[in-house]
Amino acid sequence: MVKENKELxxxxxxxxxxxxxxxxxxxxxxxxxxxxxQIVPVLGSIASLIIAxxxxxxxxxxxLTLARKQNARLEQIFEGFQNFGTALxxxxxxxxxxxxxxxxxxxxxxxxxxxYSQVFYILAEDNSIxxxxxxxxxxxxxxxxxWKYFCLGLVFxxxxxxxxxxxxxxxxxxxxYAQVSYANFYEDIKNxxxxx
Numbered sequence: 343m344v345k346e347n348k349e350l351x352x353x354x355x356x357x358x359x360x361x362x363x364x365x366x367x368x369x370x371x372x373x374x375x376x377x378x379x380q381i382v383p384v385l386g387s388i389a390s391l392i393i394a395x396x397x398x399x400x401x402x403x404x405x406l407t408l409a410r411k412q413n414a415r416l417e418q419i420f421e422g423f424q425n426f427g428t429a430l431x432x433x434x435x436x437x438x439x440x441x442x443x444x445x446x447x448x449x450x451x452x453x454x455x456x457x458y459s460q461v462f463y464i465l466a467e468d469n470s471i472x473x474x475x476x477x478x479x480x481x482x483x484x485x486x487x488x489w490k491y492f493c494l495g496l497v498f499x500x501x502x503x504x505x506x507x508x509x510x511x512x513x514x515x516x517x518x519y520a521q522v523s524y525a526n527f528y529e530d531i532k533n534x535x536x537x538x
Contacts, residue, residue, distance in 0.1 A: 343534075344487070344490070344530055344531065344534045345526075345530050347490065347493060347494045347497065347523075347527075350494070350523050350526040350527055350530060351494075351497070351519075351523045351526075353409070353523075353526045354409070354519055354522040354523040354525075354526055355519070357408050357409050357410075357411055357522055357526075358408065358518060358519065358522060361408060361414065362515070362518070364414060364416065365408060365414075365518035365522070366514045366515065366518060367416065368404060368414075368416045368418075368419060368518075369401075369514070369517045369518050369521075370514060371416060371419070372397065372400075372401060372419055373517075375397070376390065376393075376394075376397065379393060391434075392430060394433050395422070395426075395429035395430040395431075395432060395433025395434070396420075396422035396423045396425070396426050396429040396430065397419065397422060398422065398429070398433060398462050399421070399422030399425065399429040399462050399465050399466060400418060400419035400420055400421050400422035400423070401419055401422075401462075401521065402422075402462035402463050402465070402466040402525070403418045403419075403421050403422065403466045404416075404418040404419055405518075405521045405522050405524070405525040406463060406466055406467075406525045406528070406529075408518075408522050408525070409522050409525035409526050409529060410529070422462075424469070425465065425469045428465060428469070428471075428472070428473050428476075429462075429465060431473040432461050432462070432465060432473035432476055432477065435473055435474065435477055436455075436458045436461060436477065439454055439458065439477070440454045440455045440458070452492075453488060456484060456488045456491050456492060457480060457481045457484050457488065458477055458480050458481070459480065459484065459491060459524070460479075460480040460483050460484060460528050460531070461476045461477055461480045463525065463528040463532075464476045464479050464480060464483075483528075483531055483532065483535060484531075487531055490527075491527060494523065494524070494527060498516065498519075498520040498523075501516050501519075501520075502516060
């Protein structure tokens with residue numbers, strides 16, 4: 343039996359207890375790196391595209407470690423570069439596939455993005471898996487769980503609107519809270535699929 347989203351969010355708060363400083367600092371550092379890269383004229387866009395996959399993998403590694411209440415470290419956000427090629431290709435494939443679905447309509451694009459939402463968690467756990475296999479595995483994992491994931495996202499969109507009222511300061515807490523909740527979602531779905 344899969345857990346309710348509110349239980350996954352509660353687990354995220356428990357995982358972050360005593361680790362908020364580390365989580366906020368890490369996510370702030372991540373955002374600063376991605377922002378700094380994009381500032382560079384012309385080359386910034388290309389560099390941003392190139393490092394987005396490895397950085398997303400690094401964040402997945404970091405948030406999974408937090409979700410599992412293990413020893414999370416800021417430098418984990420760079421561990422995605424150890425599997426640079428796979429992370430880059432997986433990211434590019436996701437962007438291409440979601441874009442192609444978006445050409446049909448917005449809704450199919452959103453569904454595709456949700457279907458591929460587990461790719462970097464999969465790569466975080468299996469650095470030998472090929473990019474296309476990770477995308478397929480994510481699709482399989484999300485079969486029957488897309489609506490649940492979408493509803494979890496809606497909760498955080500509501501929180502994001504409130505964060506705007508704090509002039510964006512609230513995002514410092516929201517980003518790690520949301521990402522650790524998504525990591526819990528991955529763990530829960532993965533364990534449920536295994537137990538079937």
